[in-house]
Amino acid sequence: MLKTLILKNVGPNAEMPPFEFGERLNILTGDNGLGKSFLLDIIWWTLTKTFPADINPLLTGGRAALPIRGKKGEITAMFSTKSKKLYPFTSSFDTKKQIWGVPQGRPTNPGIVLYAMSDGSFAVWDPARNYWETSPRKTERSHREPYVFSPKEIWDGLNDKDGTSLCNGIIRDWASWQKESKIPFENLKVLLEWLSPSTNELITPGELTRISLKDVRDMPTLRMPYRQDVPVVHASSGMRRIIALAYVLLWAWQEHRIAAHLIHETPSNQVVFLIDEIESHLHPRWQQSIVPTVMSVVEKLHKEAKVQLIAVTHSPLIMASIEPTFNAEKDAWFDFDYEDKKVTLTKRDFEKYGDANTWLSSPAFDLKSTRAIKFAEFINKASAMLEQKEPKQSEIQNIHSQLVQALNPEDDFLIRWQYVCQKKGWLK
Numbered sequence: 499m500l501k502t503l504i505l506k507n508v509g510p511n512a513e514m515p516p517f518e519f520g521e522r523l524n525i526l527t528g529d530n531g532l533g534k535s536f537l538l539d540i541i542w543w544t545l546t547k548t549f550p551a552d553i554n555p556l557l558t559g560g561r562a563a564l565p566i567r568g569k570k571g572e573i574t575a576m577f578s579t580k581s582k583k584l585y586p587f588t589s590s591f592d593t594k595k596q597i598w599g600v601p602q603g604r605p606t607n608p609g610i611v612l613y614a615m616s617d618g619s620f621a622v623w624d625p626a627r628n629y630w631e632t633s634p635r636k637t638e639r640s641h642r643e644p645y646v647f648s649p650k651e652i653w654d655g656l657n658d659k660d661g662t663s664l665c666n667g668i669i670r671d672w673a674s675w676q677k678e679s680k681i682p683f684e685n686l687k688v689l690l691e692w693l694s695p696s697t698n699e700l701i702t703p704g705e706l707t708r709i710s711l712k713d714v715r716d717m718p719t720l721r722m723p724y725r726q727d728v729p730v731v732h733a734s735s736g737m738r739r740i741i742a743l744a745y746v747l748l749w750a751w752q753e754h755r756i757a758a759h760l761i762h763e764t765p766s767n768q769v770v771f772l773i774d775e776i777e778s779h780l781h782p783r784w785q786q787s788i789v790p791t792v793m794s795v796v797e798k799l800h801k802e803a804k805v806q807l808i809a810v811t812h813s814p815l816i817m818a819s820i821e822p823t824f825n826a827e828k829d830a831w832f833d834f835d836y837e838d839k840k841v842t843l844t845k846r847d848f849e850k851y852g853d854a855n856t857w858l859s860s861p862a863f864d865l866k867s868t869r870a871i872k873f874a875e876f877i878n879k880a881s882a883m884l885e886q887k888e889p890k891q892s893e894i895q896n897i898h899s900q901l902v903q904a905l906n907p908e909d910d911f912l913i914r915w916q917y918v919c920q921k922k923g924w925l926k
């Protein structure tokens with residue numbers, strides 16, 4: 499569980515205030531390019547001492563962090579381990595070796611760490627499998643690499659450098675679980691149901707099928723409401739994102755329990771889940787439920803564990819969706835901005851803005867108007883005109899016809915404009 503993080507001379511700003519994370523939900527907002535995904539990469543590194551792209555070169559993101567040129571980069575973090583002890587950790591960038599220094603000796607165990615990247619890549623660090631391994635050839639035990647999947651590998655399977663299969667991937671696992679019709683398939687069905695957008699739109703497995711003469715795999719399908727079974731590889735982007743999320747959660751949980759049993763350890767009591775752009779590909783209705791659902795799904799899977807979710811969003815619906823459960827003692831909202839040519843970070847008090855539209859003009863998104871830019875300009879011009887004493891009749895008529903053409907007849911601004919203009923005798 500990550501408590502604090504201090505970055506110096508690394509990322510878009512040399513001096514960021516410390517991040518004091520909430521123990522449960524942490525939500526990150528901010529404009530494009532201000533370092534939100536980068537922060538998730540750094541958090542992943544802090545917990546696992548690896549960068550995803552160093553493990554899997556197929557990734558397009560998750561590259562190793564480079565400090566600001568000519569400056570000494572430093573990452574300081576405090577996290578709690580399985581024993582709930584607080585563990586401080588500082589690393590400096592070694593410019594000669596071009597790596598971040600890691601203390602010698604036994605690394606600390608942060609619990610299970612899951613990372614869903616915005617492009618559909620995933621990474622899993624499992625304390626029972628990646629923490630400490632005994633190699634038959636080595637006398638010393640060493641660190642085994644985490645599981646890092648490119649978007650394709652999560653579907654088709656992941657092999658290590660020697661070609662050993664590390665994970666079968668969604669297509670093979672789903673099909674074999676379905677054929678065996680045992681607990682993993684029941685669990686998958688339950689997870690897909692929980693993660694569905696609503697009880698009217700359940701994600702339900704259909705019959706296995708074949709989709710090509712070349713591909714010998716039995717292909718899982720989804721039973722669509724229009725009574726057709728659609729192969730999962732043809733499913734929509736939103737469906738595929740959720741299927742992949744459900745699979746990673748289930749696979750990581752199952753394999754962790756098997757591995758923990760094998761090495762005579764109790765399953766981990768901590769889970770950190772990093773999700774970039776949690777709303778990606780989801781329809782607004784689905785966006786309204788995804789954060790509470792993901793939280794409860796992870797809590798249900800890891801019954802005895804504490805779950806910390808760190809999620810990035812660009813969606814006002816996501817912000818509105820967390821209003822009922824946001825608890826300042828356990829949760830935190832970090833907002834990145836760009837001010838005076840600098841990236842700034844503010845840990846904001848969570849206010850209830852009530853609905854997604856109001857969230858758009860909140861500090862999370864800073865929109866002055868939620869209308870089309872052109873229509874907002876008409877309204878600005880009309881508002882300025884209402885302040886004038888005697889505008890020219892031709893200008894009033896001009897703005898009036900622009901507003902009438904642009905806006906809905908029921909639009910609040912149009913109604914107010916017409917009322918004021920009539921009162922002033924501007925409109926005949």
Ligand SMILES: Nc1ncnc2c1ncn2[C@@H]1O[C@H](COP(=O)(O)OP(=O)(O)OP(=O)(O)O)[C@@H](O)[C@H]1O
Nearest residue numbers: 509510529530531532533534535536561562563564
């Ligand atoms: N590997 C890296 N090393 C150093 N700095 C990096 C690295 N990767 C990204 N950055 C910094 O982060 C900035 C981009 O940030 P990032 O991709 O995290 O944006 P974002 O806030 O996630 O934007 P978007 O909302 O578009 O996804 C870069 O301009 C750069 O300053």
Ligand SMILES: [Mg+2]
Nearest residue numbers: 534535536616
């Ligand atoms: Mg990003």
